[in-house]
Structure formats: C-alpha cells, structure tokens
Amino acid sequence: MLTKAYGTRTVVNDLTLSIPVGQITGFIGHNGAGKTTTLRMLLGLITPTSGWGKVLGHDLSRPSAYLHKVGALIEGPAFHPTLSASNNLRVLTTIANISEHRIEEVLEIVGLTDRAGDKFKSFSLGMKQRLGLAAALLPDPTILILDEPTNGLDPQGIADMRILLQSFAARGTTVLISSHLLAEIEQICQHLVVIDEGNLAYQGPLHGLTERSSEQLIVAAEHVIDHGRLARIYRDRGYEVITSDIEYCETLTIAAARCIAPQLNRIAATENIVLARIEPHTVRLEDAVLDLTHKRRSNS
Amino acid sequence: MIPSLRSEFVKLSRRGVVVGTGCATAGVALLGTAIPYITGTTSDGGGGPMSSASTTEPGLASLSNDDGAIQGIATISKLLGVVVLVLVALSVANEYTHGTLKNLLVRHPKRATLLGGKLGALAISATTLALWATVIAVAASFALAPLNDVHIAQWTTASGIASIGTAAIGLVASNLAYASIGALLAVLLRAPATAIGIGVAWALLGEQLIGSLIDAVADVSAWLPGSLASGLVDTSDLGRISSSLALAAWVAGFTAMAIFVFSQREVDA
Ligand SMILES: Nc1ncnc2c1ncn2[C@@H]1O[C@H](COP(=O)(O)OP(=O)(O)OP(=O)(O)O)[C@@H](O)[C@H]1O
Ligand SMILES: [Mg+2]
Numbered sequence: 001m002l003t004k005a006y007g008t009r010t011v012v013n014d015l016t017l018s019i020p021v022g023q024i025t026g027f028i029g030h031n032g033a034g035k036t037t038t039l040r041m042l043l044g045l046i047t048p049t050s051g052w053g054k055v056l057g058h059d060l061s062r063p064s065a066y067l068h069k070v071g072a073l074i075e076g077p078a079f080h081p082t083l084s085a086s087n088n089l090r091v092l093t094t095i096a097n098i099s100e101h102r103i104e105e106v107l108e109i110v111g112l113t114d115r116a117g118d119k120f121k122s123f124s125l126g127m128k129q130r131l132g133l134a135a136a137l138l139p140d141p142t143i144l145i146l147d148e149p150t151n152g153l154d155p156q157g158i159a160d161m162r163i164l165l166q167s168f169a170a171r172g173t174t175v176l177i178s179s180h181l182l183a184e185i186e187q188i189c190q191h192l193v194v195i196d197e198g199n200l201a202y203q204g205p206l207h208g209l210t211e212r213s214s215e216q217l218i219v220a221a222e223h224v225i226d227h228g229r230l231a232r233i234y235r236d237r238g239y240e241v242i243t244s245d246i247e248y249c250e251t252l253t254i255a256a257a258r259c260i261a262p263q264l265n266r267i268a269a270t271e272n273i274v275l276a277r278i279e280p281h282t283v284r285l286e287d288a289v290l291d292l293t294h295k296r297r298s299n300s
Numbered sequence: 301m302i303p304s305l306r307s308e309f310v311k312l313s314r315r316g317v318v319v320g321t322g323c324a325t326a327g328v329a330l331l332g333t334a335i336p337y338i339t340g341t342t343s344d345g346g347g348g349p350m351s352s353a354s355t356t357e358p359g360l361a362s363l364s365n366d367d368g369a370i371q372g373i374a375t376i377s378k379l380l381g382v383v384v385l386v387l388v389a390l391s392v393a394n395e396y397t398h399g400t401l402k403n404l405l406v407r408h409p410k411r412a413t414l415l416g417g418k419l420g421a422l423a424i425s426a427t428t429l430a431l432w433a434t435v436i437a438v439a440a441s442f443a444l445a446p447l448n449d450v451h452i453a454q455w456t457t458a459s460g461i462a463s464i465g466t467a468a469i470g471l472v473a474s475n476l477a478y479a480s481i482g483a484l485l486a487v488l489l490r491a492p493a494t495a496i497g498i499g500v501a502w503a504l505l506g507e508q509l510i511g512s513l514i515d516a517v518a519d520v521s522a523w524l525p526g527s528l529a530s531g532l533v534d535t536s537d538l539g540r541i542s543s544s545l546a547l548a549a550w551v552a553g554f555t556a557m558a559i560f561v562f563s564q565r566e567v568d569a
Contacts, residue, residue, distance in 0.1 A: 043406055045405060071406075092404070
C-alpha cells in the first residue's frame with residue numbers, strides 16, 4: 001500500500017501491488033500515471049508519503065537490505081558522457097563491491113563487447129539503452145526492474161531483450177517491466193499491473209484482462225455450412241450468438257464465459273456437428289487497457 | 301565509504317579531468333609566481349584575523365627573504381581554490397544532471413557514506429592539487445629569481461624550507477575549504493552551472509562585500525572562510541592555530557550540512 005504526493009497532487013494513490021516471484025510482470029499506464037514514481041519508491045530513491053511495502057521480505061524503509069539483489073534501469077540510461085562504457089560500469093561495480101569480471105559478462109550479454117572502450121556520448125540511442133540494461137544486470141539480480149527498457153531499440157534489439165528476459169525469468173528472476181509498447185508486454189508478460197492516474201486499475205494474469213473484458217467464445221465447425229444450424233441450436237438453448245450473418249460466417253461468436261466451452265462442445269456433438277475450434281475471444285491488450293481506464297473513469 | 305571513494309577515482313582519473321585540473325592549477329601557480337617579477341612590486345596577500353595591515357614593498361626586495369619562493373602563491377590562493385571548487389561542484393552536481401546518482405544509490409543505498417567517500421576522493425584530489433601548485437610555484441621561483449637579480453640564498457635555509465612547508469599546508473587547508481564550499485553548493489543547487497557561479501562569485505567578491513557589511517556591526521569578516529584560507533597560506537601571518545581551528549570548523553560544518561541535505565533529499569532526477 002503506497003501513496004506518494006507531490007505538494008497537493010497525489011500521484012500514486014493507495015497502490016497495493018503484489019508482484020509474483022520468478023515471472024515477468026508488465027507495468028502499464030498512460031504518461032504520468034505514476035509508474036516511474038512507484039518504481040522509485042521500490043528502489044528507495046523517494047520515500048512514500050504514506051503506506052508501506054516489502055521487497056524480498058524487507059521493508060521499503062531499509063533499501064540496503066534488499067537492493068544488492070536488485071538491478072534497475074529507471075527513466076532511460078544515465079551515464080557519464082566522457083567515460084567509456086566499461087569505466088561507467090566500473091564506477092558501479094567498485095561502489096557495490098561487485099567483481100570486475102561482471103563488466104565483461106554483462107557487456108557480452110547485451111552485445112556491446114567491441115564498444116566497451118568507447119565513450120558513452122558516442123553511443124547511439126539503442127546502444128545507450130543496452131548499456132543501461134547491462135548496468136542493471138551487474139549484480140546478477142534476483143529482481144530486475146526496468147522502466148521502458150525497449151525505448152530506442154530496433155526490432156532485433158527488442159527480440160533479443162525478450163529472449164533475454166524470458167531466460168532470466170526461467171532461472172527464477174522476477175522481472176518488473178514498464179512499457180508503453182503493449183504489443184511487447186503482451187508477448188512477454190504473464191502478469192500485468194495497470195495503473196491509471198495513480199490508482200490500481202487491474203492486477204492479475206495477462207489473460208485475465210484480455211479475456212475478461214470480452215467474455216466471448218469463438219466457435220468454428222468443421223464444415224462452414226453447419227454454422228447456420230449450429231447458431232440456431234445455441235439460440236434455442238438460450239445462448240446469445242453475437243454473429244449476425246450466421247449462414248455465411250467463418251466463425252461464430254457467442255457471449256459466454258470460458259467455462260461454458262465444454263457445454264457448447266457437447267451441444268454441437270449431440271447434433272452431430274464436429275467443432276474444429278473453440279476458444280476465448282481475446283481482444284488486443286491495447287483495447288482492453290483503453291476499455292479498462294475508460295470504465296474506471298466513468299465510474300468515478 | 302572506501303568503495304565510494306574508489307569509485308569516485310574511476311571518474312576523477314579521466315584524462316580530461318587530470319589534465320584539465322593539473323594545467324589549470326599549474327597555470328594559476330605560474331601566474332601568481334610571475335606577477336611580482338612582472339610588476340616589480342610585491343604585496344602581502346594576507347588578511348587573517350591577526351594579520352597586520354597589508355603592506356606593499358617597493359621593488360623585489362622582499363623576494364629575497366626566506367619565504368621568497370612562495371610569496372607569489374599566497375596572492376592567488378583564491379584562484380587555486382576556484383579550480384578546486386569547480387572540480388568538486390562538477391563532480392557532485394553532475395551526478396544529478398546526468399541522472400547517474402540514481403544508479404549509484406541503487407548500488408550503494410547508504411547515502412551518508414556514499415557522499416562521504418566521494419568527498420574523500422575529492423579531498424585527496426584537492427590536496428594533490430595544492431601540493432602540485434606548491435611544486436610549480438617553487439620551481440618557477442627558482443627559475444625566475446636569477447633572471448631578476450633576486451637572491452635565493454635565504455630560500456634554502458631551514459626557515460626558508462619551513463616557510464615553503466607552511467605555505468603548502470596552508471594551501472591544502474585553503475583548497476579543502478573551497479572544496480567544501482563547492483560540495484555544499486552542488487548538493488543544495490543540484491546543477492553545476494549555478495553552483496559554480498555562486499561559488500566563484502562568493503570566493504572572488506561576495507565574501508569581501510558581505511564582510512564589509514557585517515564589519516559595520518562587528519569586526520568578524522576575518523573569520524569568514526575565504527579570509528581564513530587566505531590567511532593560512534600567507535606565511536607572514538600570525539595566529540595560525542586559531543584560524544586553522546576556525547577554518548576546520550567551517551569545513552566540517554559545510555561538509556556535515558552537505559551530507560545531511562544529501563541524505564534527506566529525494567532523488568527524483
Ligand atoms: N519530482 C516531482 N515533483 C512533482 N511532481 C512530480 C515529480 N515527479 C513526478 N511527478 C508527477 O507525478 C506524476 C507521475 O509521474 P511518473 O513519472 O511516475 O509517470 P509515469 O507513469 O512514469 O509516466 P511516463 O509514462 O510518461 O514515464 C506526473 O503527474 C508527474 O508530473
Ligand atoms: Mg516514466
């Protein structure tokens with residue numbers, strides 16, 4: 001439960017989060033929603049106006065108890081422009097008593113080995129971002145907190161990052177990643193936290209959001225010709241068939257929760273129609289999030 | 301504290317920093333040494349609490365005294381202080397403007413020792429620069445004296461060597477004082493340009509102005525940090541113990557305040 005106010009403006013309001021261990025959690029919200037502010041509180045950089053929290057079992061008020069296991073990239077990569085990439089990392093390994101070997105290792109991981117001696121200011125945007133990630137990886141973290149890490153990365157870089165984060169999660173690292181690229185989040189996160197104007201709008205598994213907002217099932221028979229008959233049968237049994245042109249459609253959309261799928265299947269079977277496909281109608285995360293914030297605001 | 305100190309040296313050992321501060325300090329030391337030879341007059345640069353009124357002697361006669369090798373440097377100790385102030389203000393304030401402070405704090409959350417180590421490294425640098433300035437000034441004096449008929453016999457006597465040592469120690473104290481001013485300003489203002497601007501203005505003008513204002517009320521301007529620092533560099537000055545203690549109190553106060561503000565303030569940049 002965390003609250004942060006700047007003057008009279010409360011930018012994070014009674015936020016209660018739980019981030020699952022060993023998974024990739026997406027942290028999303030519009031510009032100014034309070035994502036960075038929340039992450040700064042987790043890192044002990046700013047103190048909550050009220051509330052409390054625990055990271056790895058330690059209270060937020062004692063960041064030195066847990067930060068040695070945390071790697072973070074907050075609001076873009078920040079380094080000394082006239083210091084080389086490896087010396088910028090050396091500043092951090094020295095201050096944290098981390099072995100110097102890690103410098104080469106993390107530069108290798110992010111693909112900057114052959115630029116290690118170049119000054120930070122000579123780097124491209126994507127290379128700077130990679131160095132930021134390298135710095136976050138230095139302590140071999142149990143928790144990785146990344147604030148918009150894909151900014152400026154090319155498609156290959158984004159794909160590399162995805163594979164990298166997935167391999168970390170597979171090894172038990174907890175990853176918390178904020179992003180505006182919802183398509184990205186959708187591909188790599190199992191868990192999702194959505195905040196809107198400092199308030200929690202959703203937290204839970206990713207599919208809980210993309211499926212919940214629709215509660216619709218897509219049904220397709222083996223032969224398209226059966227769709228008209230099947231739709232009439234479902235209607236007779238009291239199900240709402242949303243598809244309008246039932247005679248000539250590729251699939252039928254039925255307003256029903258996921259758990260109704262076996263019943264729809266059974267009904268079709270008793271009528272000798274074989275179903276080729278029955279699945280939840282997922283909406284794009286982007287639409288789900290817009291929908292969610294829209295609903296939240298019209299309620300309040 | 302030690303990891304933070306070592307980490308700071310990774311940044312301070314950049315070639316640009318070493319060459320830049322080294323050359324600036326050498327340049328100022330050369331300038332100070334050369335001024336009496338160029339103008340043909342020497343002046344007492346002092347102004348400590350117990351110092352007698354400033355004296356100007358005609359010609360280069362006083363340069364033949366035992367403290368002749370380091371007289372010049374006393375007149376420009378403020379400029380040496382400015383070099384140090386700029387170095388410290390840049391090193392501290394740039395952590396805010398570059399956004400690198402958050403990286404440091406995630407890796408080293410104990411703020412007091414973080415800044416303590418950083419300032420320790422900067423204090424070592426300020427000391428090194430003071431000694432470097434002394435070396436340059438003495439070497440330049442030995443080079444310039446024969447060309448200007450200044451007798452250097454007194455310089456190498458025991459009291460001559462002692463006055464070089466005294467000036468070097470005074471210069472170290474002076475540099476540390478300006479370093480602590482730079483550190484406090486950088487922590488308060490979190491931007492190098494304003495910190496340096498205010499620091500330099502204070503060192504070169506502000507202290508005298510404010511000093512003369514408050515002197516109207518009570519004669520205390522000599523106890524302000526800049527005057528104390530200048531007094532300690534000037535070997536002819538008396539009352540060294542009380543002014544050393546007073547300057548140490550300023551340095552400790554500035555440093556403690558910098559560490560206090562640094563520890564309390566949120567890091568939102
Ligand atoms: N130091 C500060 N002083 C005053 N207000 C601040 C400060 N830092 C952040 N805010 C305010 O807090 C709110 C949330 O900011 P925050 O940076 O957490 O947003 P965000 O979700 O990270 O946005 P973005 O997606 O643009 O990065 C904004 O309204 C911002 O103006
Ligand atoms: Mg942000």
